[in-house]
Amino acid sequence: MNIEIKGLRFTYPTGLEALKGINLTIQSGEQVAIVGQNGAGKTTLVRHFNGLLKPTSGSIFIGDWETTQFSVAKLASRVGYVFQNPDDQLFSRDVLSEITFGPRNLGYAKEKVDELVQRALTLTELSDKTETNPYDLSPTWRKMIALASIIAMDTPIVIFDEPTTGQDAVNVARIANVIAELKREGKTVITITHDIDFCAENFERVIALSNGQVLLDGPAREVLGQEEILAQTYVDPPQLTRLGKRLGLKETVTRQEEFLQALK
């Protein structure tokens, strides 16, 4: 299920023009990272994918659905959106009902709901916390609950808004696992992130936004090597990319093994 964005512009009621003509196609099954400075329009853009925001002009198609023609509730069957702050999203008394809410609401049969919930619990390692109140858990675990509750909806497109913020190394690895699993299942994963090393290690395509426009778009290695252009939107290349450049390596490297191979 492709995402087609044509001439998208968006102005907030305050008069702030956050998106100034975005054209993008995201193919079914792609793993895309969106990067860019605070206020570049990243969150504004992805909130158009599930209809939370409607374009001021231009259009967005999710498969054959134009977002303006469908309610947020309807679009939720195609696009899952994990909020930046889990507290904007969680409302149930216990972890199990939180995660069950989404798939049940989409009207799946009970067996399918149970299966999806179990899979989400296993992937996020929450199986031993089903009876706990989300607000009795740390922000780290609340983030995993927010993630699980969206994955359980089994949507073809999943959006993560800053999934690694405030997460330790173990949890970042857990989130990377979830993304890899969604990829195996053929889902489209779109992630907003400031964690450029995480971006380099987990995404094939990178879109850099700046001031409401697409600054760069392409394979991760190509985009992340453009140090000077990325600087316009306050993005530093990954640590090993910068190191490779400073050492005068010919190829742009983004991951450890590439770096070590290039060093020889």
Added chain:
Amino acid sequence: MAFINLTNLTYKYPLTETPVLQNINLQINEGEFVAVVGPNGAGKSTLCYTLAGFVPHFFKGELTGSVEVAGASLLESTLDEWVLNVGLAFQNPFNQISGAKYSVFEEIAFGLENIGIPREEIKVRVEEAMVRTGIRELADRSPYSLSGGQQQRVALTSILVMKPKLLVLDEPTSQMDPIGTREVFGVIRKMAEEGMTVVLVEHKVEWIANFADRVVALKGGEILLEGKPNEVLTSELLSENGFGISRYTSAAREAQKRGLWKKKQLPVTLDEAVEGFKS
């Protein structure tokens, strides 16, 4: 005598069995910039709450041992007295923004109004603090209309404007882009050089190594390691215990095994890595 003295500090939240902080002994000097690292659940935020007096005065629970800041004892002080010395920026800026103010300017002035600073002085101090943290152009915006990274800057500014002797920061740059992070670290470093003592919880180890004087590694409520940033952050104990480490450190460690890194000391920062790989 040290500016901060934690002696055999152990703390349990109410209705819990396991202490979140266990037998912490730590001295921090005035003007020192100390970074605290650790996996989620290590007790980092609880340590921040303790230094800020919210533990035990607000959260209650059971605290044993002693906590002294600027010569005052936490258990013998009230929260009102304590907060005059200590400013805390929360992990989630949303929890800190008062909700009572319409503009960023008023939000930052809020704390000063509360302690009865004259109007003219408030204006000057708020201006000065906003310029310092680079948010002058946000002065008239509503705090709620800002991005996560911008809100974090506002939260930090509203603490700095109070000129606390001790600044406690719980992941103050978690939602910021790298330029924002660099600027904020620069501001914090400068505050430390001007004599403010800083305790900072942070996952971004490269920045810590570039800016902090000392690193404390917490795990399971206990101090696992403490010392100079490079020594602590390159210790093998950290990777074994689920701490985040710099990509430079992990690449150099692997390179060392393959004979591509000759030095004994591993790098944390870009400059250290460049220097080591060139030699």
